[in-house]
Each structure stands twice: as structure tokens, then as C-alpha cells.
Amino acid sequence: MTDPLLSIRNLAVRFRGERGDTMAVDGVSFDLHAGETLAIVGESGSGKSVTMLAVMGLLGKAGVSADSIFGCGHDLLKASDVEMRAIRGRQIGMIFQDPMTSLNPVLTIGRQLTEMFEIHLGLSGAASRKGAIDLLKLVGVPSAETRLKDYPHQFSGGMRQRVMIAMAVACKPQILIADEPTTALDVTIQAQILDILSGLQREFGMAMIMISHDLGVVAGIADRMLVMHSGRIVEQGLVDDVFAAPKMPYTRSLLAAVPRFDLETEMTR
Amino acid sequence: MAADLAPIAAVEAPRSPWRQSMRRFLAHKGARIGLLMLAAWLIMAVGAPYIAPYDPNALLGKARLAPSLANWFGTDQLGRDVLSRVIFGSRISLTLGFVSVFFGLVPGVVLGLAAGYFGGWTDTLISRFIDAMLAFPSIILALVIIATLGPGIVNVMIAVGISAVPEYARLVRGSVLSVKAQPYVEAAWLVGNSSARIMFRHIFANINGPLIVFTTLQVGNAILVGAGLSFLGLGAQPPTSEWGLMSSEGRQFLQRAWWIAASPGLAILSVVVAFNLIGDGLRSGFDPKVRVR
Amino acid sequence: MQRYVLGRIVQLIPVLLLVSLIVFLIMHALPGDPAVLMLAGAEGGMTSPERLAELREQMGLNDPLAMQYWHFVSGAVTGDLGNSIRFREPVLTMILSRLDSTVELALFGLLCSLVIGVPLGLLAAARQGGWIDAICMSLSYLGASIPVYWLGLVMIFVFAFNLGWFPASGGTTWNSLVLPSLSLGLINAGLVARLMRSSMIEVQGEDYMRTGRAKGLSPGLLLRRHGLKNALIPVVTILGLQFGNMLAGTVVTETVFSRPGVGRLVVSAILSKDYPLVQGAVLFLATVYVTVNLIVDITYAWLDPRIRYGR
Secondary structure, eight states, rough: HHHHHHHEEEEEEEEETTTTTEEEEEEEEEEEEETOHHHEEETTTTSSHHHHHHHTTTTTSEEEEOOOEEETTEEEOOOOOOHHHHBBHHHHHHOOOOOHHSSSSTTTTTHHHHIIIIIOOOOHHHHHHHHHHHHHHTTSSHHHHTTHHHHHHHHHHHHHHHHHHHHHTTTOEEEEEETTTTSSSHHHHHHHHHHHHHHHHHHHTTTEEEEEEEEEHHHOOEEEEEEEEEEEEEEEEHHHHHHOOOOOOHHHHHHHHHHOSSOOOTTOO | GGGGGGOOOOOOOOOHHHHHHHHHHHOOOOHHHHHHHHHHHHHHHHTHHHOOOOOOOOOOOSSSSOOOOSSOOBBBSOOBBBBHHHHHHHHHHHHHHHHHHHHHHHHHHHHHHHHHHHHHHHHHHHHHHHHHHHSSOOOHHHHHHHHHHEEEESHHHHHHHTTTHHHHHHHHHHHHHHHHHHHHHHHHHHHHHOHHHHHIIIIIIHHHHHHHHHHHHEEEEEEEOEEEEETTTSSOOOTOHHHHHHHHHHHHGGTTTTTHHHHHHHHHHHHHHHHHHHHHHHHHHHHHTOOOO | HHHHHHHHHHHHHHHHHHHHHHHHHHHHHOOOOHHHHHHHSSTTTTTOOOHHOOOOOHHHTTTTTHHHHHHHHHHHTTOOOOOOTOSSHHHHHHHHHHHOOOOOOOHHHHHHHHHHHHHHHHHHHHHTTSSSHHHHHHHEEEEEOOOOHHHHHHIIIIIIIIISSSSSSSSSSHHHHHHHHHHHHHHHHHHHEEEEHHHHHHHHHHHHHHHHHHHHHHHHIIIIIIIIIHHHHHHHHHHHHHHHHHHHHHHHHHTTTTOHHHHHHHHHHHHOOOOHHHHHHHHHOOOOOOOHHHHHHHHHHOHHHHHTTTT
């Protein structure tokens, strides 16, 4: 068993509120191995997004504590701002839920793509432009060359998400974090996006963390899964195992909430 | 059995939105300072005859005296005590602020409600009218009205008041429209409430916040514009001890007797700052998402 | 985009018509005889019934109100705003000869407020709670609370009388533009700084900024390339309004600094009850304001890619 690519021990995130503090994440520990797809599942407010934002250092230092966070060979807990910036985008890429608000409306997508090459790989001009075009082709955006000049609002929802994915994998990161990538999209587009993600994962050999509240998505794409509730991990294991034999009552109720046509229930009898 | 109904320990009374707003407002540092300042000025305005050391129109003999222990703000070009004049001036300015707001609020709210609620032609007509009135850069509309009515402090109140009508109307119309679009208004109508009842109950309750904030800020603004008009000679006339007029009269003596023109300006500054602080506090009190400072 | 521009220009016409109507109605809704009031102001109060009748005829006051309005508007459209009672010159000529001074002041005032306000707001947003933030907030409160004329007087006292750096009055040299522009500009700078600050704070919380951080952008680059353009949008949107504030401010500032501008012209016209001059000048200023707003809106629509390349 090789060393895990990402290793988190006892992560906790505290938010200050008007009437006291809440623990958004409370003692979370897990590993991620190279090439595998880990799903983090839970309802809204369970802390799944906050966990990964904290690991990426996007929540600032305040309120975040852990015994250790190691990723891609770096100590992410103790890394300086400069070090974290070199890791973000380069070694660990992240895509977010709503591509409309997650892309800058006043910059062309070409600009938003090429800056990845400029910052992390030191390319510029024609080289970074070519890189951007290749990326767009890779994620299936037609007429890539002309599209570079376009702005986010000129794309459809599915296309925007492809652009987001392209940005995140521009530097062939070792880990890709997808935070509810399909939630804001049509069902028909969802499948396309998931296919693109799987394809890229295979091609670049990335490990992927898929955050979702949609168990259908999880079943299709993930190897292992964590179930989170109120900031804690309630259950974890291989996806097939958890689906077949959930150990915890919360997991069971989560699974029961999904309509299933392969099991005989009251409705199908 | 009575014993089964054992007292449930201290159920927290539901917090009304008003209370929460007021609580947040009072927690705002600036608002507290503003309230104190305003209170001080109100006391000075009401108690002017008792607080001012001299009669504001009394000629004390020595003109253009520099500030001293006898005359904290010195004396003006006719030998009147500037401090006393400033104190008495607060009566005029504060009255102007409150009264002129009234002249703007009432027509403005009526127009805004009508435009927002009735929609259609009423709305189009009123909106075009608002646009046209807003096409005048702030003070200029007041100037036109003053040109018609003639100089005088009362006319200034009317002019300043009316020039705020379009902004009130636009504010109220906007609030009404946004509330009208809410599902609960339609729900209320479906359940059988009469249109007037819906209007007053739901819509009014919701526009109160922005309206109160705007009105507070508008009082301060009215005082500023009113003083400006008086400075230009279009408002209060001599020998009234009005702040704008005092600065205007003191202008010729700026080099040698700066206190004549400077003191009333400082007074205006502190009064308007007070209203702005209170207004900002109210704003953050009513809308917690807007963190003003 | 073209449709938008065309639409806005077309909207201009009814607004301007209404503006002219408002000006006309207000001026003619006088309690009392305008001829008497005008003569009382212009000729020292000594009038004869013949002079009164002559003036009334001359000014067309015997015509029905609607016709007077028609004369006014049709004249205005062709550039004839009537003649000043006091100076007996065409109103438009008088305005145009003073226009450059006013426009200079308004533009420089605006420039001052942007040059001071934008960086201040940005810095305040970057270091919230710091001393720059305190200065920013203080400036915005003071700016909204200081009477324009008073600031002008203070400027004169400090910089003209005591330090002697700039003249206290006049309107021809660049030097004489500094103090008046600063008095106007500082007041508006408070508004700009505060708007810039809150806009920048809001932008920093936007999703695309989070994406930028997730991409590993440095804070400086993130701010300059991603944040700035978005943060400036609210300030640009009210550029027209700010210009209007400047125009309004010139009325007082020109008086304080004795500059020969349109603002001061309006005030003296009011004081001397020179109604045609007041009417014409106000209509002119309003038209300028409306036009500037239109230009600003069109420019903004052109700059914002969502509108320019929108559906």
C-alpha cells in the first residue's frame, strides 16, 4: 500500500457567529490515494465543502485546526501563503458548483485560461494560447479558437462548467477537487460532465475528490466514499460496500431517500 | 392534572423584527455617537434662550473681536456674539431639516405608492415625471422653486422639501414593486384580503426600513442645502442668525475675522454628521447584511 | 447594443420635454404678476402702467399659457432662449460665454474626487479596520456633511490667505482652478471612496474571486486583474450622477471663488428676478446633465461585456 496522496488527521473548522461559534467541521480524518476517486457525501450544511476549502487554505488560517494535513508531499497545515499559492492550481485543482458566478464576468475565458499557464508554467503569448485551445478541445468545447475571445455569459451552463474544468486541469494537477460540479446543471448535461471528469482523470492519472449530495452521481463515479453529517464523518468505505450494507442509521436513511427501481419496495409491488 | 403542566423553563419570547433592528441600531458605535450629538443640539435648540450667553441680536459694542473667554466664538461684524447666534441658529436649521423633509415625504410617498401599486398608465406617468425631476442636478431644482417663490426661510423649506419628492417617490415605488412581486402578497390577496388592506399591512411594513433611513439622511441633506441657499442670499434674510447667512456675511471678513464665517459651518458639520451617523446605524440595523463599519 | 443606444436616445426626448414643462410651469406658476416682479427687480421699482403693459406684451404674457409654453419650447429647440431682462442680451449667448469656466470646474472637480476617492477606497477595502479605513470612512462622513461653501471658504483661508499658494478668486488661470476643484472634489471623493470600498469588499466575497484563489493567483494579481474592473462598475455607473453633483456644486463654488460661470449666473439672475435668464439657464443645465448621463450610460454599456455582447 503506497503512501496516500492526501492525508488529513483531525481537521476542525470553527465559524464565529452572532450568537456563538459553530463547528462546521469537527474531527475529520481521511486519506486519498493516487488515482482513486473519493466521494464526500452529505446534506447541505454537513461540512463537506468546508472540509476541502480548509484543506486548500481558502478559508484563511483563522478557525482552522488539525493534527496534520499532508498533500502531494507538502505540509499543507504549516505551508506559507506563497507555498500554498504554488500548490493551488498546480498540484491541486478545484472546480465549484455554479460556473456562472465562479467565472469572472468581465474577463474573456481565454484570459482566464491562459493565466494558468502564465502563473504556474511560465508560458506566455502563443504558447499559453495554444495550451488554452488544446484544453478547450480536450473538454469538448467546439470552435475553441474563436471561443477564446468570448465571455462567460456567452456560454451555456454545461459549456461554462467545461471551461471551469479546463482551468482546473490546465497544469495537470495530481488531485482534482470537484465541489458539486453537476448540481447547477441539467440532468442531461450532468452525465456529459461526469464523463469528461472520468476521462480526464484517466488521461492525467489524477486522484479526484467528488463532493456531492447526489448519491446517483456518487454511485457512478466513485471508488470510496465518506458520509458526513454535522461536520463529522459518519461512515466511510468502498462505495459498493456502503451502498450494499450501510452500517450507520444516518447512511441508511440517506440511501433510503433515493428512489430505487432495482429493489422491490411498497411502490413497485 | 395541573402537575403535568409543570412550567416549561423560560420560553424565549419571539423577537419582533423591530426589536432586533433597534438592538442592532443601538449596537452601532457611530449611531450612538450620532444620537448623543443630535440630543445635544436639540437641547441647545430648545433651550437656546437659557443656554446662549447673550441675546443673538444684541450689539455688544466691540465688532470683530477674536474668540476669547467672554465670547467663545468671538463677535461678528456688527458686534454680536457669534456663539449665541450659532446656538439660536440651530433652531432655524433643525426646523428647516424636519419641516422640509415633511414637504418631500408626503407627496413622495403618495406618488410612489400610487405608481407602484396601480402600475400601468399611472406608473408610466409618474415615473416619467420622476425622471424629469431627477434630470435637475440636486440643488438646481430647489433654485428654480426659490426663484418662483422668492427668498425667505419658509420658501427654502418648501423648495428643499419639494426637490426631494422624486427621490422619495422612486424609493417607495421600488420598494412597493419588489414587495408586490413577493408570493406572500399574492397569497394574501387569494385568501381574501382587500387590496387596501394588503397594501397597508404588507407593503407598508416592508418599506418602512429604507424609508426611515432615507428620511434621516434627508434631514441632514436638507439642512446642508438650506444653508447653501441662505448663503447665496436666497434663504434667511438679515438680521436672522441663520448658519448659511452668517457664513455669507462673514465672508468679507474672512482674512481678519475668520471666526464669523467658520463657526456656523462647524455647527452645520456636526449636526449633519450626527444625522449621517444615525442614518447609517439605522441602515445596518434594518438590514444586517449591510455591514456599515 | 445599437438597439440599446437608440432606445436611450429616444427616451431622452420625452424627458427633456417634461423638464422644459417643469421649468416653465414653476416659473409661471407665480403668485403675482411676473411683469411687475421683473420690473421691480430690474428697473428699481419705479414703473408706469404703460411700461408694465409694454413689458407684458413684449414678453407675451397676455397669451394663453399653452402658447407661451409653445414659444418657449420651439425657441429653445432652435437655440433661442429669450433675452435677459437685465442685460438685454440673448440668454444663450450669456450662457455659452460662461460655459467653459463651469465645465472646467465640474470636470476637474470630478477628476479630483476620482483620483482621491478610488485609491482610498481600494486601500481601505484591502486593510479593513486599519488607519486607512478610518480615514476613508471619516472622509466619506465629512464629505457628506460639509457645506460646499464652507469648505471653499476654509480652502481660501488656509491656502490663499495664509499660505498664499493659490489665488482666492478669478477664473482664467490653471492656478485659480485648484482650490475650487478641490473643494468640490473632496466632498465627492468621500462618496467615491466609500462606494469603492464597499464595492471592493463585495467583489472580494464573490465566487469568481474564490476561483481565482483556488487557481493560485497572488493577491495582487487577483485584485488588479480580476477584482478591479468589477469593483469599478458601481462607481462608473454613477459617474453621471457625480457630474450632476459637480454641476450643482458649481452654483455655490463659483460664488465663493468669484468665478465667471453659469452657476453664478443663475444665482444672480434669481436675485435680480431676471426670469428669462433663470429659465433658460436652468433648462440648459438640465439638458447638459441629461445628456451627460446618457453618454455615461452608453459608455458603461459598451464597457460591460455582459451588455455589449449580451443577447
